[in-house]
Amino acid sequence: MTASNQEVSLGMPQLPAPAYPAEVLARLEADAKEVIARYPGSRSALLPLLHLVQSEEGYVSRTGMAFCADQLGLTTAEVTAVATFYTMYRRRPSGDYQVGVCTNTLCAVMGGDAIFDRLKEHLGVGNDETTDDGKVTLEHIECNAACDFAPVVMVNWEFFDNQTPESATRLVDDLIAGRTVEPTRGAPLCTYKDTARILAGFPDPRPGAVEASGGAGAASLIGLKLARGEAAPQARVVGPRGETPRGTKDVQPEDAAPHDPSPTEHLSSHDAPQKTSASDPEHPAGPAAEEGE
Ligand code: FES
Secondary structure (H helix, E strand, C coil): CCHHHCCCCCCCCCCCCCCCCHHHHHHHHHHHHHHHCCCCCHHHHHHHHHHHHHHHHCCCCHHHHHHHHHHHCCCHHHHHHHHCCCCCCCCCCCCCEEEEEECCHHHHHHHHHHHHHHHHHHHCCCCCEECCCCCEEEEEECCCCCHHHCCCEEECCEEECCCCHHHHHHHHHHHHHCCCCCCCCCCCCCCHHHHHHHHCCCCCCCCCHHHHCCCCCHHHHHHHHHHCCCCCCCCECCCCCCCCCCCCCECCCCCCCCCCCCHHHCCCHHHCCCCCCCCCCCCCCCCCCCCCC
16 A cells, blocks of 8 residues: 555544445444443443444444444544554554564564565565555564564464564465465464454354464463473473574473474574673673763
8 A cells, every 4th residue: 555545634624424334334233232232331342342343344444433432422532542542453444464573572583574574575565555456464563472482473363473584475475365374373364354353252153263262372381381390491492593402301292382494594684693791892881882971
């Protein structure tokens, strides 16, 4: 999506949001009633209602925000304040598949930066932009609490763990070609609109999808196992970079995180050894001092 497609505020009053077609409005009102009934105070239903309107149009439009305000007795300013605060709400039409590359600290140093750069080049889009066919929106995402599987890519909030620039490129090619892709763990992938409806609190109707959500993965559980004495203290899920750990006990296959290829095969720009005061005698105090100090 080019800059010219994006909403640009000129500081002028906007026309009232267009109305939903009657059939859509009736359906959304019935859904909203069901959502609101789950909460003791109706305004607590705002977050799921924003997901609900996102499931209709693929983003939270002004029409969607006006709908939420009407249903909950809020002002559109109050709804807008919430919708613009959380990054899971999109503010303009976007792709069927939101490909989020975690470039937060750990994923970045494990290859997330390299993945993001490769996908930008491969797809010909920048951050928060959509391919011309409307299939894929690429974006930076913050930590998704999956650091033990870094570097992580998420498609419509499903995990694709331990990615490389090559595997991520294959992933987006498969999405664009309409081939089935399987998340590393969790429920099967669905479109962004379908995901938004599930996030609004409606059941996932696909057979086996709920069961597939599963629990924590092996890489997340190893600390718990160590604490319980169920794993050898030296056990490692991933060995030190560039060397086979000596004197360490490998985790049993059922405990091992999926890790193909090795993270050493997809180094990011952050992987170069950093000088420390011990390795850089010319600058024993660490970072350079301010000029004049
Ligand atoms: S830094 Fe990427 S999931 Fe935490």
